[in-house]
Amino acid sequence: AQSVTQPDIHITVSEGASLELRCNYSYGATPYLFWYVQSPGQGLQLLLKYFSGDTLVQGIKGFEAEFKRSQSSFNLRKPSVHWSDAAEYFCAVAGGFGNEKLTFGTGTRLTIIP
Amino acid sequence: GAVVSQHPSRVICKSGTSVKIECRSLDFQATTMFWYRQFPKQSLMLMATSNEGSKATYEQGVEKDKFLINHASLTLSTLTVTSAHPEDSSFYICSALNRGGGEKLFFGSGTQLSVL
Numbered sequence: 001a002q003s004v005t006q007p008d009i010h011i012t013v014s015e016g017a018s019l020e021l022r023c024n025y026s027y028g029a030t031p032y033l034f035w036y037v038q039s040p041g042q043g044l045q046l047l048l049k050y051f052s053g054d055t056l057v058q059g060i061k062g063f064e065a066e067f068k069r070s071q072s073s074f075n076l077r078k079p080s081v082h083w084s085d086a087a088e089y090f091c092a093v094a095g096g097f098g099n100e101k102l103t104f105g106t107g108t109r110l111t112i113i114p
Numbered sequence: 115g116a117v118v119s120q121h122p123s124r125v126i127c128k129s130g131t132s133v134k135i136e137c138r139s140l141d142f143q144a145t146t147m148f149w150y151r152q153f154p155k156q157s158l159m160l161m162a163t164s165n166e167g168s169k170a171t172y173e174q175g176v177e178k179d180k181f182l183i184n185h186a187s188l189t190l191s192t193l194t195v196t197s198a199h200p201e202d203s204s205f206y207i208c209s210a211l212n213r214g215g216g217e218k219l220f221f222g223s224g225t226q227l228s229v230l
Contacts (some may be wrong), residue, residue: 038223043120043207043223044158090157100211100219104157107207 002027002093004051006105015083016112021076021108023063023091032094033074034102035065037087044090050074061085117141120222127198128230134138135225137208143188143200144210147183152224158175164191198229 003026013019025031026046032051048059055067065076073090088109092102117140127133132163137147150158162183163171168184182194182204191210195202207224 009222018154041205041226044209046219081198099186100146101160101163104210105156105161 002031002103004091004093004105004109006089006091008108009106010109010111012111012113013081016080018039019076019078019085019110020044021089021091021110022055023074023076023105024072025029025074025093026072026090027103028033033065033067034092034094035059035063035074036090036092036104037061038090039087046078047089081110081112083112083114086110118144118208118220120208120221120225122225123163123223124226124228126210126230129199130197131172131194132194133227135195135206135227136211137191137193137209137222139189139210139212139220141209142212142214145146145188146168146189146211146213147191148209149183149191149193150207150209152207154205161193166191179226192212195227198227200229203229 007022007081034049035047037047037097038044047063050057050067054111061086063078066076090107091105094102119138121136147164148163152158160173161176164183164185166185166188172178185191205224205226208222210220212218
């Protein structure tokens with residue numbers, strides 16, 4: 001069965017600093033990987049996804065993520081965070097084309113300090 | 115882009131009553147929708163897969179008689195929490211699958227259910 005681990009429950013960074021959120025997955029084949037952002041009391045917004053091809057994927061709001069098969073990782077990065085980036089971030093994995101059921105990690109709460 | 119509307123956004127009900135949550139795909143047909151629940155400070159857990167015109171598929175441990183899912187049309191799935199109890203208080207989110215080209219999975223904005 002597929003699984004996702006987000007080791008960091010809560011991260012605090014200064015506005016303008018760089019950010020990296022960690023995500024490790026477990027899946028027997030090439031996974032479909034996603035990063036979502038959730039603001040308080042809101043649904044989920046897709047930041048980016050990886051299906052195949054270039055392992056460095058660009059998303060919205062200046063985010064990017066890199067798929068590293070050897071490390072079973074899909075870490076999310078942003079070179080310079082903005083106060084509006086404060087939210088909960090979820091990494092998710094799907095079992096491949098035709099299996100759109102997502103398994104989510106436990107999330108990482110991002111706090112931005114001035 | 116494609117939009118999924120979820121209603122209501124927030125509901126408070128008395129213990130023992132039933133609550134219906136609607137999930138609508140506004141500009142695409144969704145033969146498949148998913149229902150998740152999220153407890154405070156926890157991740158989203160898939161409850162069931164809703165298939166238009168057929169019975170929903172429930173994940174292990176989810177009571178199908180308590181969480182009734184109906185997907186009677188290509189744009190609407192409903193989740194009814196029957197005989198709600200305080201432990202059912204949670205954030206419920208739906209997602210709809212667009213089998214057309216481009217982006218595939220779209221999430222609703224969620225429903226915060228509080229059972230008194």
